[in-house]
Amino acid sequence: MPSLAKLVLYNNSITGTIPSSLGNLSGLTMLSLSYNYLEGSIPTVIGNNPYLSFLQLSINNLSGLLPPSMYNLSSVYYFYVAGNKLHGRLPSDLGKSFPSIQRIGIGQNRFTGALPQIITNFSRLQRLYAGFNSFTGIVPSGLGRLQNLEVFVLDYNMFQANKKEEWEFIASLTNCSRLEMLSIGGNRFAGKLPSSLANLTTNLQWLRTPSNYISGVIPSEIGNLANLINLDFSENILTGTIPEGIGEATQLTQLYLYSNNFLGHMPSSIGNLTGLSELDAHGNRLEGSIPPSIGNLSKLSALDLSSNNTKRNYGSSLTILLGLSYNLLDGPLPLEVGNLVNLRQLSISGNKLLGEMPNTIGNCRVMEILLMDENSFKGSIPDYTEFDGQQTEWQHPWQPSQHYQLAGVVPCPQ
Structure with missing residues (x-):
């Protein structure tokens, strides 16, 4: 079919290899496999076709190197080979290739080496997905030249930053006014979190830096990023307090701060995040009283404040998780626990709770995991041990290597 311009066969069960005869289709502009x-x-x-503008080969079992001819695709604007077993290094003169490129997807492969500095010459680039490879070195500075950049994902590689100058790419990204997603988790970034992070565009919706070695504090102006939906600073070594300004990011639905060294009180402004569905701050050193404003979070479905130093907690309309294990909570478990009718997991192990287990817990009819071990409960187990015909899972307690301490009583859920 010498006149074939578009060949679209994605999402099938095609096996074998890509036939070399596709090179005969000199007029092919779209190839999606x-x-x-x-x-x-x-x-x-494949790389010898001067008209090919759309190439999608992701999620197959392709292996080997990218053939050098691929860098001659002068018309290609969409280049995706993610989710394969490709390996090798990207050429240092990569920026001279792909003059029309807008979207690059090379994630979930086995690429190594540096991300070439010359990539900042891709003036039309909108999206770069390079996560889940073995890239090393520092992230190129000068990314601010990419005025059309919307998505920049480098998760789970071996990029590093220790010195201020190696963090310059963050300051440079403040010039990218269309940026919507910045995700750099699972690398070897260390040193202090740049304050310039708060100067990124207000169009930013996803900001993710989990599983690194980042220290310092969250910039007090983080609330400037008013359109954030997902904010993830988990599994770093951040310290200081959670800034009040975080309550200005009122579009947040997911906030992950767990496994850091945050101190002080949970800010009262957290109650402004009325669209929040998940809040996980376990494994810190938060203290004092959790503000009553947390009761304003009517859409909150998962709350985990385990292993902190807080004296009091407030419930909400939880549907997934309430985690308060391994603290110093005392007193009886309130009857109002039965109001959490959609709760799937309740974890209150390792506290000083006492008294009888309330019968009202039987109202939690979708409960899947109930962890109440290592307390001082007494009396008999209520008859409500089966919920809608499914046996509740009574699990062996998880023993953390170290934990902080909550104190106070479990209040009635609002």
């Missing part, structure tokens, strides 16, 4: 079971290497002839 993703979500199949293709294997072997990418034929060199």
Whole structure:
């Protein structure tokens, strides 16, 4: 079919290799073979087509190197080979290739080496997905030249930053007014969190830095990022207090601060995040009283404040998780626990709770995991041990290597 311009076969069960005869389709502008079971290497002839503008080979079993001819695709604007077994280094003169490129997806492969500095010459680039590889070195500075950049994902590589100058890419990204997602989790970033993070565009919706070695404090102006939906600073070594300004990011639905060294009180402004569905701040050193404003979070479905130093907590309309294990909570478990009718997991192990287990817990009819061990409960187990015909899971307690201490009583859920 010498006149074929578009070949779209994605999301099938095609096996075998990509035939070299596709190189005969000199007028091909779109080739989409993703979500199949293709294997072997990418034929060199694919890169010889001067008109190919859309190439999608993701989610197959392709292996080997990217053939050098691929960098000659002068018309390509969409280049996706993610989710394969490709390896090798990106050429240092990569920026001279792909003059029309807008979207690059090379994640979930085995690429190594540095992300070339010259990538900042991709003036039309909108999205770069390079996560889940083995890239090393520092992130190129000068990313601010990419005025059309919307998504920048480098998760789970071996990028590093220790010195201020190695963090310059964050300051440079403040010039990218269209940026919507910045995700750099699972790397080797260390040193202090740059204050310039709060100067990123207000169009930013996803900001993720989990599983690194980042220290310092959250910038007090973090609330400037008013359109954030997902904010994830988990599993770092951040310290200081959670700033009041975080309550200005009123579009947040997911806030992950767990496994850091945050101190002080939970800010009262947290109650301004009325759209929040998940709040996880376990494994810190938060103290004092949790503000009553947390009761304003009517959409909150998962709350985990385990292993902190807080004296009091407030419930809400939880549907997934309430985690308060391994603290110093005391007193009886209130009857109002039965108001959490959609709760799937209740974890209150390792406290000083006492008295009888309330019968009202039987109202939690979708409960899947109930952890109440290592307390001082007495009396008999209520008859409500089966919920809608499914046996509740009584699990062996998880023993953390170290934990902080909550104190006070469990209040009645609002």
